[in-house]
Amino acid sequence: MEEIVVLIVGAGPSGLATSACLSVHSIPHIILEKEDIYASLWKKRAYDRLKLHLAKEFCSLPFKPHSPDSPTYIPKDMFVDYLDDYVKTFNIQPKYQRHVESASYDEADGKWRIEAKNVLTGGVEVYVAEFLVVASGENSGKYIPELPGLDSFSGETLHSSEYKSGAKYENKEVLVVGCGNSGMEIAYDLSNYGVQTAIVIRNPVHVVTKEIVRVGMIFSKYLPIFIVDIMAVLMSKILYGDLSKYGIRRPTKGPFYLKATAGRAPVIDVGTVAKIKSKEIKDFKHVLNETGMPKNDFPHHWKGEKNLYCCGLSRRGLFGVSMDASAIADDIKKVVTEKLN
Structure with missing residues (x-):
């Protein structure tokens, strides 16, 4: 069992941004990532011609604006380079291939107990954290609707x-x-x-x-x-x-x-x-179904009860990620400081 102040679930832009903000405040934390690399959606599952849909001033992560020489709408590969540099700058070291299976809050201790499966070993790792940040992203899961005849479709x-x-x-x-x-x-x-x-x-x-x-x-x-x-x-x-x-x-x-x-x-x-x-x-x-998102409305969506947070689920893209990460880290710092005093 490993005890930590903050545990972050997900090493996409949301998790990386939260990690950077916590590091600036010198708050110990770890990131659990189910894939074998950070920003896996950008590195593995983004189509070739993709560019950021928002201008670069709305797509930078905390403490690291995009270069003035970069194009207004940044191509995928350039944004991946930006994330690589971000990880190096803040020395972010996620624990990879950890699939979080459960998270429960202990009322007596006032802490979260998180169980994660180590995909490499098959074992289950247990973490205890004062704060839990869900940063799995808005687009981490794929959905293919069940359509009549799809299973017998001969094409791809x-x-x-x-x-x-x-x-x-x-x-x-x-x-x-x-x-x-x-x-x-x-x-x-x-x-x-x-x-x-x-x-x-x-x-x-x-x-x-x-x-x-x-x-x-x-x-x-x-x-x-x-x-x-x-x-x-x-x-x-x-x-x-x-x-x-x-x-x-x-x-x-x-x-x-x-x-x-x-x-x-x-x-x-x-x-x-x-x-x-x-x-x-x-x-x-055709008509497609809507999906559920955070319970609380913007701008209070990022904070739940019992030291539970979510980052990157405000439906505001990378601009929202930056806002969420900063707010979460500031709030955690405030709580930690109050405890010490």
Whole structure:
């Protein structure tokens, strides 16, 4: 059994950011990561053409802004290099291939008991911590719905996290299920490789550009969300016109309101809309289920009861990760300091 002040579950950007913030406060902690490497989603399961959808000023982790020379929208490989440098800078050393199986709070001791399976040895390791931070990420798990006939489908079926490039699908027919940011960009990439591409359109979605989002995030610091939404929707209408004739309907609520209250991100267009308009990409209609997220609303989502925290689940991407990690570390420091005094 190992005792520690803080235990962090997950070594993605959320876990790394929390670790860095705790290190700055000189608070002992460990990270348990189920994969064999940190930031596994970025290093193993991100498609080749991926770039950060938000401008770099909204995607830096605590205490390490992106280089002024880096592009506004950072490519995947450059962001991975940034994470590598972040880990070296703060000497972050996760314990890999530890799959957390249970976590229980001991009311008598006021501590968390965490059991994790060591994938390499098959043994179960026990940790006791005063504080528990869940930093497993919003997109750590993949979901493939059960569809009639899918089990007998003779073609290839894969989740977006397994997609790398459209090169291997050249001259084939591919249906992309889901019109979120990954689905739209994958459909665009497939079409660029000459793939006969169709996409399943979700319920009403906002379609915007990266620059519309960037402007909106800047103005949201100074203006009410409903005004920012009016501006964003107006810019989208001017740029794209009426998309309903192409199977894309706008929600009645604004894009920034939906992101803040329901976690529904707007679709950031990388060129897919033009291909849908030209019928290079065909659309189908479908409805997908929503998934659950933190119980508490933003900005109080990161703190639970009994020294339990969550990082990176605010539905605000890397910008939210940075905010969560700083808030968690500051709160833990406050509690630890009060105990010492």
